[in-house]
Each structure stands twice: as structure tokens, then as C-alpha cells.
Amino acid sequence: MVLILVWLLVILFLSVIPTGEMQTKAESDKIVHFVMYGITSVLFFKFIKMKLSITKTLIVSVSLASFYGFAMELLQSVLPWRTFSLLDEVANISGAFFFGIIYAIRENYRKR
Secondary structure (H helix, E strand, O other): OHHHHHHHHHHHHHHHOOOHHHOOOOHHHHHHHHHHHHHHHHHHHHHHOOOOOHHHHHHHHHHHHHHHHHHHHHHHHHOOOOOOOHHHHHHHHHHHHHHHHHHHHHHHHHHO
16 A cells, blocks of 8 residues: 555656656657556556456556546646646556556466
């Protein structure tokens, strides 16, 4: 649980700091979003997996990671030095789903 909280705080910090010229619409920015929220989904999955089935755990972990990504985008929309990006949110959801599916498949094979 501590690892998830620390990770969420790191994302929060990275989401609110002024970026100057660093915030771009470049593909590399979308890759960062994809990976960060993929990791978020896996961390949620690891925490939740003992309480639910693999399928339910996947749905909950992807949903939580995606919701957190959306919350960070909303937060950025009110900061004068940041902007809301729908493409960033698409990258967040895609990463959470992709990493979540891969991790769920891995966990399913480990149980067999």
C-alpha cells in the first residue's frame, strides 16, 4: 500500500510542477503517460489481487489508474502553467489497460 501511495504522490508532483518548454504534444510525452499509468495499473493490481478474481482485479485496477490519470488532467486544467490533454488521457487509459492485461495474463499463468 505504501508503494502505491508513494507512486501516486510522484505522479502528482510530476503533474503539477511547471514544465516550461518540456510540456509538448510530442509522441515521447504520450509514451511517458502510457508507461506511468501502466505501472500504476500494475501496482493497483498487485494490491487488489488477493481480494478479487483476476478479471475483477483487472477491471478495478485499470479503472483506478485511468480515473487517477483523468483527475491529474483535470488538475492540470486549472493550473496556469499546465493544460488538459485528451490525448494524454487516451495514453493513460491505453497504458493502464495494456499493462493490466499483460500482468493479468502473467498472474493467470502463475496460478496454474
